[in-house]
Amino acid sequence: MPKDHGIGAPSKRREDVRFLTGQGRYTDDINLHGQAHAVFVRSQVAHGRLNGLDTTAAAAMPGVIRVFTGADFAGVGGLPCGWQVTDRHGQPMQEPAHPVLAQGKVRHVGDPIAVVVAETLEQARDAAEAVEVDVEELEPVLDMKAALSDGAPLVHDDLTSNLCYDWGFVEENREAVNAAFEKAHHVTKLELVNQRLVPNAMEPRVAVGDYNTGTGDSTLYTTSQNPHVIRLLMGAFVLGIPEHKLRVVAPDVGGGFGSKIFHYAEEAFCTFAAKALRRPVKWTCTRSESFITDAHGRDHVTRIELALDAEGNFQAIRTETHANMGAYLSTFAPSVPTWLHGTLMAGNYKTPLIYVNVKAVFTNTVPVDAYRGAGRPEATYQLERLIDKAARELGMDPIEIRRRNFITEFPYATPVAVEYDTGDYNATLDKLIEIADLAGFDARLAESKARGRLRGLGINCYIEACGIAPSHLVGQLGARAGLYESATVRVNATGGLVVMTGSHSHGQGHETSFAQVVADMIGIDENMVEIVHGDTANTPMGMGTYGSRSLAVGGSAMVRATEKIIAKAKKIAAHLMEASPEDIELKDGAFTVAGTDRSVAWGDVTLAAYVPHNYPLEELEPGLEETAFYDPNNFTYPAGAYACEVEVDPETGKVTVERFAAADDFGNIVNPMIVDGQVHGGIAQGIGQALLERAVYDEYGQLLSGSYMDYAMPRADDMPFFTVDHSCQTPCTHNPLGVKGCGEAGAIGSPPAVANAVVDALQRAGHASVTHIDMPLTPARVWAAMQG
Amino acid sequence: MYSVEFDRPATLEAALAGLKAEDAQALSGGQTLIPTLKQRLAQPSKLVSLTAIPSLQGICVADDGMLCIGATTTHATVAAEAGAHYPALARLAAQIGDPAVRNRGTIGGSLANNDPSACYPAAVLASGALIRTNARDIAADDYFEGMFATALQEGEIITEIRFPIPEAAAYMKFAQPASRFALVGVFVAKTAGGVRVAVTGASEEGVFRWGAAEEALSADFSAGAIAGLSLPADDMIDDLHGTPDYRAHLVKVMTGRAVSAAQ
Numbered sequence A: 001m002p003k004d005h006g007i008g009a010p011s012k013r014r015e016d017v018r019f020l021t022g023q024g025r026y027t028d029d030i031n032l033h034g035q036a037h038a039v040f041v042r043s044q045v046a047h048g049r050l051n052g053l054d055t056t057a058a059a060a061m062p063g064v065i066r067v068f069t070g071a072d073f074a075g076v077g078g079l080p081c082g083w084q085v086t087d088r089h090g091q092p093m094q095e096p097a098h099p100v101l102a103q104g105k106v107r108h109v110g111d112p113i114a115v116v117v118a119e120t121l122e123q124a125r126d127a128a129e130a131v132e133v134d135v136e137e138l139e140p141v142l143d144m145k146a147a148l149s150d151g152a153p154l155v156h157d158d159l160t161s162n163l164c165y166d167w168g169f170v171e172e173n174r175e176a177v178n179a180a181f182e183k184a185h186h187v188t189k190l191e192l193v194n195q196r197l198v199p200n201a202m203e204p205r206v207a208v209g210d211y212n213t214g215t216g217d218s219t220l221y222t223t224s225q226n227p228h229v230i231r232l233l234m235g236a237f238v239l240g241i242p243e244h245k246l247r248v249v250a251p252d253v254g255g256g257f258g259s260k261i262f263h264y265a266e267e268a269f270c271t272f273a274a275k276a277l278r279r280p281v282k283w284t285c286t287r288s289e290s291f292i293t294d295a296h297g298r299d300h301v302t303r304i305e306l307a308l309d310a311e312g313n314f315q316a317i318r319t320e321t322h323a324n325m326g327a328y329l330s331t332f333a334p335s336v337p338t339w340l341h342g343t344l345m346a347g348n349y350k351t352p353l354i355y356v357n358v359k360a361v362f363t364n365t366v367p368v369d370a371y372r373g374a375g376r377p378e379a380t381y382q383l384e385r386l387i388d389k390a391a392r393e394l395g396m397d398p399i400e401i402r403r404r405n406f407i408t409e410f411p412y413a414t415p416v417a418v419e420y421d422t423g424d425y426n427a428t429l430d431k432l433i434e435i436a437d438l439a440g441f442d443a444r445l446a447e448s449k450a451r452g453r454l455r456g457l458g459i460n461c462y463i464e465a466c467g468i469a470p471s472h473l474v475g476q477l478g479a480r481a482g483l484y485e486s487a488t489v490r491v492n493a494t495g496g497l498v499v500m501t502g503s504h505s506h507g508q509g510h511e512t513s514f515a516q517v518v519a520d521m522i523g524i525d526e527n528m529v530e531i532v533h534g535d536t537a538n539t540p541m542g543m544g545t546y547g548s549r550s551l552a553v554g555g556s557a558m559v560r561a562t563e564k565i566i567a568k569a570k571k572i573a574a575h576l577m578e579a580s581p582e583d584i585e586l587k588d589g590a591f592t593v594a595g596t597d598r599s600v601a602w603g604d605v606t607l608a609a610y611v612p613h614n615y616p617l618e619e620l621e622p623g624l625e626e627t628a629f630y631d632p633n634n635f636t637y638p639a640g641a642y643a644c645e646v647e648v649d650p651e652t653g654k655v656t657v658e659r660f661a662a663a664d665d666f667g668n669i670v671n672p673m674i675v676d677g678q679v680h681g682g683i684a685q686g687i688g689q690a691l692l693e694r695a696v697y698d699e700y701g702q703l704l705s706g707s708y709m710d711y712a713m714p715r716a717d718d719m720p721f722f723t724v725d726h727s728c729q730t731p732c733t734h735n736p737l738g739v740k741g742c743g744e745a746g747a748i749g750s751p752p753a754v755a756n757a758v759v760d761a762l763q764r765a766g767h768a769s770v771t772h773i774d775m776p777l778t779p780a781r782v783w784a785a786m787q788g
Numbered sequence B: 001m002y003s004v005e006f007d008r009p010a011t012l013e014a015a016l017a018g019l020k021a022e023d024a025q026a027l028s029g030g031q032t033l034i035p036t037l038k039q040r041l042a043q044p045s046k047l048v049s050l051t052a053i054p055s056l057q058g059i060c061v062a063d064d065g066m067l068c069i070g071a072t073t074t075h076a077t078v079a080a081e082a083g084a085h086y087p088a089l090a091r092l093a094a095q096i097g098d099p100a101v102r103n104r105g106t107i108g109g110s111l112a113n114n115d116p117s118a119c120y121p122a123a124v125l126a127s128g129a130l131i132r133t134n135a136r137d138i139a140a141d142d143y144f145e146g147m148f149a150t151a152l153q154e155g156e157i158i159t160e161i162r163f164p165i166p167e168a169a170a171y172m173k174f175a176q177p178a179s180r181f182a183l184v185g186v187f188v189a190k191t192a193g194g195v196r197v198a199v200t201g202a203s204e205e206g207v208f209r210w211g212a213a214e215e216a217l218s219a220d221f222s223a224g225a226i227a228g229l230s231l232p233a234d235d236m237i238d239d240l241h242g243t244p245d246y247r248a249h250l251v252k253v254m255t256g257r258a259v260s261a262a263q
Ligand SMILES: Cc1cc2nc3c(=O)[nH]c(=O)nc-3n(C[C@H](O)[C@H](O)[C@H](O)COP(=O)(O)OP(=O)(O)OC[C@H]3O[C@@H](n4cnc5c(N)ncnc54)[C@H](O)[C@@H]3O)c2cc1C
Pocket: B025, B026, B027, B028, B029, B030, B031, B032, B033, B034, B050, B071, B072, B095, B096, B097, B098, B101, B104, B105, B106, B107, B108, B109, B110, B112, B113, B115, B117, B118, B119, B120, B152, B156, B157, B158, B159, B179, B180, B181, B182
């Protein structure tokens, strides 16, 4: 019997009531009295020297309040980078300045040059067109390998090259890995591109800055996944506002997928301008603008090799990846191809020797940063495509070669610096074989063939590191922040309670699942628990939501705070019943003296806490409110096995996904319905990457796929029905809930399954030379591959 | 959008008068023009909506057997009502865009715009339809003049499209993955006078007739009849969704499928 409440119950998402009835309150819904509107003048060229800027005509236009330029920001800090990577030679990465508004040069189409603030949005738009920008076009740097060649133009004149860093991991293993390749029985090689993606959250970014002349306080309303991080970065590094004079509010946020982690120029601008103009300043991104300003994702070009012995045992892995940083370092950009990618190159397999080389490169393109999965999809895609190719070359079954190399004993320390606490990869693979009905594949293959379609089956496994992250560890790796999480549990006199969490929900359903946890711990109705998030004024310092960390880290903080509440409540109950606190048991919302029928209700205790007439005031403070900070001591390691079946139209190359199955191990599950939804969304995004999405620049650095006319987003009718299962559970060993995180798994695990399936379909149809097709596997590409 | 004057007259005469103003522009379903205005890519002084003019609306069969569709008839109406007379045309309309686009967008707007990837131009050209305007009748063969270019004069309004109904016909669209316009669309119509094959989405020159296929299919109306043909890729569009070779190949595949579907 599935539970109907508490941990493990598929409780309906309470936040959907407001989202589905149009009562969500998004940043663009916030309109402040007297607000002015900002429109950005952006670079139309990829690379250029700013020789002059004439704002006279614009400033004289109707309704214009002021035109801001880079000169206004000369005394203001640049946008900071939150992670410093150390290169193979022990040197820090090259870290260019990232001005709020361009200083002297523009470095990508969309780079902000000036901002018009006017009474109305239309007036600001009109005046923005009247700003005259004198740009001397420079040769753009677009291709990563060309960017590193001698004599390539420099994206940043003050750097010695376009190389951000050349990272080796683990550098000490380099020679041993090379030696293993020398004596390998077989080496499988693959070159591939993990294409650049545009995040495309449904809600575009918005910022509203406000300044209170009476108190001197600044407030920023913004579409953020982590308001405290924005407050810290913007306050301390950009504008010099102490945190106690700066409030950041991220209300309902319509999707982020990573793109709303980062601190953007527009946020700093609106906060700055509100103070300068003494009135609120609002900016709402248009969809066209979001294509050229939201940090993009992926964009890796990789060569990977696998050394095997005669039995198909993995001996060593060696990779070289070029990772595009774009024109500037976005907030967490340097960490994505390194610590979120290199550390996952072991996958689910006991390969003893691994060496990962990553060259991060500056180009005249939109900055690239974390996007759903961030580094882990890139690692998984390489590895799982490569293993499929190796199996084919050795004539082995793709399932058998994986099983043979699975890690089966835990904890397991990988050669790439992480320790998997627990897992059971055979269990998820067995489950996959069952739910994907692999036994029925041959019949389906024959049926497709009868209809003139090529059918293929793709299998892969994945592992990811979630629950980001142990602060002491990431500190050693270059993070300039801690990655704990926080929660305050405030119990009210009548027994209801509010949890103020540093996590941020932008579609994940925290308001439901977090409430389930606390209600379950106390034994009260979920509706007695309210979850508050997204406002630095009423939540404790938290690091926000990304890296599938909210339940594993934020939820753990909440559990710790609730444990403190329960401990104190037991003392109060003991006093009320004249018993010893050690003898008090809490069950179903009632405190009982063990072994007796004496009990007091939860509400009696909470009332006593706030109306302390009969209360041990000498020993215990009144009130019932506790805060906890939780810093994990390891990552969590969700893992699973995915299967995709495709059909290919042999005449047109069009691929349709016919079946998709996912068997995931997320440890314990709080709300299985929400987990299903997270996996569905992730798979849809992964199928989108595999078959449809691609950001393409032309040779001038113009984004060709800069609208939905050319950037293909996945739609419902591109998807099959998904079969997902998360009954294989090896609970996380180091957090109190035993949870691992499920937000990114679908996007990490699904692209290789689709690509493997398409290659399988073509191989079965006799296209023996087709061993790889780069994503997206568009009809045109698949057809071209079939032409040989 | 720049601010613009808006007029919604009830007669064709009033509309024509309104369009005489400098930089005035006709507005039909707005599914092409409104996005263009929102992007500030056009700045008409005045929009003259054609959608309140009763004589430009609706579907009927004329005494000469022609299917007559008023210029402001929406794609959704064609999809719902033209099927009894010209099923292939109704099916084409049902595949344009999404429900919102079909409920607003019109056949006249589509033909006036002549997007190289639009669907209707293929039907009109393959059917040998007549484009009737306030001033004249224009034969389909004389109407399309390349990407976004037509025989319409400044201020000329399409009032009606008159389709001869073929013996058999079908449209096969291979959707561009992002926009879902035609990456390649082929309309095949078998008439008493022979077979006509019109191709959209593929050529730099806009919609065109594939003469070699018409000849082969007029002799033998079967998919096999075009097996030996190949279309030169020279004028085909090259973009991120397909190479000229791929498009030329798709034209042949879609032609074959259209012929089979028309059987
Ligand atoms: C999301 C989306 C998807 C789409 N998908 C497809 C598709 O798959 N296939 C396809 O073919 N099309 C597609 N379209 C285009 C759609 O069919 C448009 O409706 C059509 O191209 C224009 O018709 P309209 O009535 O909206 O014209 P409008 O946008 O109102 O006008 C277009 C142009 O025609 C002029 N005009 C309009 N009516 C007349 C007239 N009677 N006489 C003279 N000039 C006139 C206008 O001045 C303007 O220049 C899509 C559009 C969108 C937004």
